[in-house]
Amino acid sequence: MVDKKKAQNLLNYIGKYVILTPEEELSLLSHISYRKYLKGQYIIQQGDVCKYECFVISGCTKMFHMDHLGQEHIIMFAIEDWWTSDMGSFISQTEADFNVQCVENTELIMFHRDIIEKLYEEIPKLERFFRQIVERALVASQKRIVRSFSLTARERYLFFKNQYPEIEQRIPQYMIASYLGITKEFLSKIKSQITLNS
Amino acid sequence: MVDKKKAQNLLNYIGKYVILTPEEELSLLSHISYRKYLKGQYIIQQGDVCKYECFVISGCTKMFHMDHLGQEHIIMFAIEDWWTSDMGSFISQTEADFNVQCVENTELIMFHRDIIEKLYEEIPKLERFFRQIVERALVASQKRIVRSFSLTARERYLFFKNQYPEIEQRIPQYMIASYLGITKEFLSKIKSQITLNS
DNA sequence: AAAAAATGTTAAACTAGTTTAATATTTATG
DNA sequence: CATAAATATTAAACTAGTTTAACATTTTTT
Numbered sequence: 001m002v003d004k005k006k007a008q009n010l011l012n013y014i015g016k017y018v019i020l021t022p023e024e025e026l027s028l029l030s031h032i033s034y035r036k037y038l039k040g041q042y043i044i045q046q047g048d049v050c051k052y053e054c055f056v057i058s059g060c061t062k063m064f065h066m067d068h069l070g071q072e073h074i075i076m077f078a079i080e081d082w083w084t085s086d087m088g089s090f091i092s093q094t095e096a097d098f099n100v101q102c103v104e105n106t107e108l109i110m111f112h113r114d115i116i117e118k119l120y121e122e123i124p125k126l127e128r129f130f131r132q133i134v135e136r137a138l139v140a141s142q143k144r145i146v147r148s149f150s151l152t153a154r155e156r157y158l159f160f161k162n163q164y165p166e167i168e169q170r171i172p173q174y175m176i177a178s179y180l181g182i183t184k185e186f187l188s189k190i191k192s193q194i195t196l197n198s
Numbered sequence: 199m200v201d202k203k204k205a206q207n208l209l210n211y212i213g214k215y216v217i218l219t220p221e222e223e224l225s226l227l228s229h230i231s232y233r234k235y236l237k238g239q240y241i242i243q244q245g246d247v248c249k250y251e252c253f254v255i256s257g258c259t260k261m262f263h264m265d266h267l268g269q270e271h272i273i274m275f276a277i278e279d280w281w282t283s284d285m286g287s288f289i290s291q292t293e294a295d296f297n298v299q300c301v302e303n304t305e306l307i308m309f310h311r312d313i314i315e316k317l318y319e320e321i322p323k324l325e326r327f328f329r330q331i332v333e334r335a336l337v338a339s340q341k342r343i344v345r346s347f348s349l350t351a352r353e354r355y356l357f358f359k360n361q362y363p364e365i366e367q368r369i370p371q372y373m374i375a376s377y378l379g380i381t382k383e384f385l386s387k388i389k390s391q392i393t394l395n396s
Numbered sequence: 397a398a399a400a401a402a403t404g405t406t407a408a409a410c411t412a413g414t415t416t417a418a419t420a421t422t423t424a425t426g
Numbered sequence: 427c428a429t430a431a432a433t434a435t436t437a438a439a440c441t442a443g444t445t446t447a448a449c450a451t452t453t454t455t456t
Contacts, residue, residue, distance in 0.1 A: 065344045071348065138336045141343065148346055188436080350442075382404075
């Protein structure tokens with residue numbers, strides 16, 4: 001049973017999509033788990049099978065793919081009130097393509113695969129909730145593809161900085177470069193050009 | 199009421215995820231609509247509000263964003279047994295960022311927004327079905343992002359050709375170039391290099 | 397079957413972003 | 427507080443992919 005205080009962010013978040021009764025809330029709390037990770041620790045490792053969907057209570061994670069040349073490609077960050085997982089591995093219980101690693105000390109609420117299935121049966125509202133969450137994630141992902149094709153590196157950086165100012169502050173620049181799909185050297189150049197022009 | 203024959207592909211497809219009773223199937227058929235479009239026609243236009251999720255019975259569509267320079271960026275194609283929509287516009291009833299246009303004469307089954315909500319209430323299995331569909335779409339989208347960052351244009355082309363050989367045959371090359379995020383001239387060069395080396 | 401429209405090819409000049417490598421700056425640690 | 431480790435900057439040489447423009451081929455229309 002997760003302490004209600006620790007899960008308050010999650011409950012508020014769910015409350016934006018569906019209204020749970022006190023009993024449903026209690027049942028939810030009894031099925032999920034809370035865990036702390038330290039900066040640098042892996043929540044999911046490429047090659048493992050992913051058993052959890054994770055909600056970030058505090059801290060920051062990066063989800064990335066390591067390619068055959070050993071290069072990291074960051075797909076997303078997750079801070080307070082974001083979800084992270086390797087959905088592909090989670091839904092088909094196959095080897096994960098992605099790593100999720102903590103960029104800061106991080107507190108999570110974790111939904112185990114088997115338990116989430118039971119929760120869908122017991123509280124259909126939660127299935128609605130997750131459907132909506134995933135729909136939004138898909139929209140964000142498609143828009144990211146468009147930006148990667150239609151914007152220059154400079155424009156993508158400015159978009160990111162504008163859309164996620166908190167993240168831009170908390171994360172080393174070389175990770176932002178990886179997220180933008182460019183080298184850290186080129187991001188450095190872009191930033192120096194921007195400061196000159198202002 | 200959609201003729202069961204016309205919806206057979208859809209019913210088979212849904213059957214891979216959830217089992218509907220004959221009554222549920224009937225109710226479903228009575229709520230969806232069937233429509234034919236001609237090559238070149240738009241199912242969704244950027245700027246409009248998207249009211250439908252569409253299942254392709256036959257034909258082929260492209261979903262693309264037109265940027266401020268008038269350039270098309272193709273996000274996905276949809277052939278038989280695929281879904282297409284502008285999910286962002288559909289879920290929040292805001293102006294669509296994407297166009298969906300027919301590349302061939304196309305037959306669709308269309309799920310209206312208001313009706314899909316009612317169907318979720320009436321047949322919770324359908325909510326499960328759509329949750330799973332969207333989860334898969336998200337996985338595909340995230341993998342596409344990885345490929346756009348970690349592979350060269352040549353590798354992306356070979357991947358596409360290998361993964362979707364049917365689509366590669368049916369679609370003009372310049373659209374494939376757009377899907378891959380490169381110019382048609384460069385794709386032409388890639389293809390000539392590949393044929394030389396084999 | 398001719399003309400027009402759409403699609404595909406080739407090649408040269410160009411540019412956005414990479415690579416390499418050296419140095420500077422900031423942050424963490426004994 | 428000194429040293430190491432991690433992060434960021436700069437610049438020159440380079441390359442993957444773009445641009446432009448002219449031409450070739452295929453498909454559609456009359």
